[in-house]
Amino acid sequence: MPSPTRTPIPILLLSLFLLLSFSSAARAADWTDTVKFSGWLDSDIRHTLDDTRGADGEGYAFQMNRNAVKLRLDIFPADNVRAVLETRMIFYGFSNAGTVDDITHRERIDPYHVQLDEAYLHAREVGWEGLDIKVGRMIQNWGKVDMFNPTDNLNGRDLSDPLDFTAKMPNQMVEIDLYPADWVSFNLVWIPVFKPTQLPDSADFAFAVDYDGNGCFSSAPAAPLSPSVNRELEGVIKKNLPAKDFEALLANNGIQASDEDLETLRSVFQVDKHYRDFCRLNFLPPEVRTVTPSLTMRNSMAAAKVNFSVSDFEFSLSYFYGRHTFPVAYDAVAEISDDPEEWYTFDKYSIDKSKVDPAKLNVKYVAETLYPRVHVAGFDFSYTSEYVADIGFTGEMAVYFPEKTIFALRAYQDGEKLLERSGVNVPKTPFVKGVFGMDYTWTSWLYTNLMYARGMFDEFNDRYGIHNYIVPMVGLTFLDSELKIQVSGAFTPDDLSAFVYPQLTWIPHPSVELIWGAMVNIGDTELGDPYDYASRSRFGHRTAGRNVGFMKARVTW
């Protein structure tokens, strides 16, 4: 569940005030001519379907109990002028109250927040009939393909809801659109301040430390370096752990082994002469920091696009200069100490002392991430013609020119440097993301769509690389469109993981949708090689989120 923040009540009141005041003012003239009010109410209940993809002990539980209300006003104060205001109020349905004091506060018992999805001015024919200007908080939607748009890099993603993985973060922008002719148009966008992607809750698993059934350290996240360096780092930590006699350990557990068996077991369990007691290791929860670009003009972003429409062929050429909106690791420090008091004295990082165990070897791991600069040259197209079997084709290709990012890792013990390694995380070499898709309606009740995608939103050719995806969708419609079944998903042949997203929608009345469905991820939940950052299964790893079943009800007005 996204962490709800305390509601900015003034925003809520302001929204309602604007709604009422505009409505009242408009009613005096011609309400329907000057203001359009729309929105939806959405109730969403989800329950987990697995007990293997979450944190230990989470078990099966409700994952969401959300009610959301979207209110949108399109206000037309004059010809060719539009103001758009779109807000969303989200009530999470899970209590955050943990103390008696908490249950005296409504916002802790019933947490919620308000967000402003869009708020902008749109003026048309500004000085010239072919010139439009938009200013304010908005979401851009570039690209011809419906969901995966490698040419669309202007907004960060809003991945707070794993089922709504195409949502975006609004940002303040200035947009100028030129329409010199029917067959060509231009879009110019300036984004003064960078805004990153909102990651899902499950992103924490990318940096999670695992423990075994006895509560002893099992594994730490692999750094984006070669597996040999990650092994080296573990070795540095291990050598500080107290050694245990492996033979004695077996004996204590009632296992009598011959010398030959001992060698075999050492090989199987990858232990050296002395068994390292990981129960004596206290690996504190890793801290991952993000370095946000400063608020300078140099860090603002810009994009331009020219759109052509020639017969049955539509295409665009685009350019973007800005930053990748997902964090990329560039630095990490591991500090090791069996003397926490001394450790505190020169550790420059914030330490949660309650997590420190003086009786163990404590390891603090701090990683830093940044948002690399990037230039993106894009091309997208759609082609629909009865001359090509009536199939609709769409595609996009974007060439990314990334800023080179080097990842450096250092390990210290009580101030003494034990290890320093670095390697290229994101090479400067240009890379390509692309999507090609086709859709076809076979009958009045059967629709299919098939896409090939290279590179997902978050991929940036770092050590994890760029992956390939097959994205199919089948839609069935019955009972005069009152009943719809849609099965979509994605499969990556690179690591043989996939997700399946079936949905059943019943529309008992116009405006009312009742939806049942599930999101099921398939693949390895752990790294294929615990020392290899790139061996993470795309949809299988726990960062992809829990498997859930859901029921939604939505009414639109």
Add this chain to the structure above:
Amino acid sequence: MAVHVRTIVLIFASLLLFVSAAPAQDAPKAPDAKLDGNQILKKMDEVQNGYDDIYYEGPMTVVKENGDKKSYGMTTTQKGGMRLVRFTTGEVKGMAILAKSRNKVWIYMPGYKKSRRVAPHAMKQSFGGSDFSNDDISSVAWTDIWEATLEKEDDKLYYLNCKPKPGAEASYASLKIQVAKKSFLQMRTDYYDDKGRYVKYWINSEHKDWPGGFNAASLLEIGDPNTGHKTFIKINEFKINQGLKDRYFSRKQLEWGR
């Protein structure tokens, strides 16, 4: 999205030919008995497209065999062969469709906040839930596809029997169209398949004089005579000649959202 695209396209498509109007004051005079079927059909085309621009709004109601109904509000603006339809209620609210010509159709999807070109195959599907199909509007001008013979006439109506023109693609083997003698408005059309079966009907009724001095049907009904499934469009507001420019029918306008 696919269903929505199909739905919108076909609702839209169904509207293209349905609304016909004739000036109340300047209605064509009583016909010359020498008119043949093709001339009558041509005059009907001229009546239906005889304005600079047209705007109308009203709900479309689908009536199922068991009597269940569902309605969607919509507005339609058209000029020449260009049309812009917006949906104002229901789960499809905010969707809009623009046709610059028969083969150039775009749909705006508020969920994606972008417009996209509609593939030809989507234009050919029947609209789920309604009795309209895109084939009903294979051309704005009936004379592009059909050639008519005058079967008979009475005091009020011409009775045309229509067959596809050689080489023309038509979804029906024949049509029988009733045309009002006084106004040349299309009153009723019956559709027959290639086996001679009666498969669809379409009735324009409740003609009235609208503000602006023209006469047009306010109720359109299309249905399946074999199942009883039918669809109505009740026109509440009808305007003509508002001086719309051609650039109104642009993707820019499609995404404007007004």
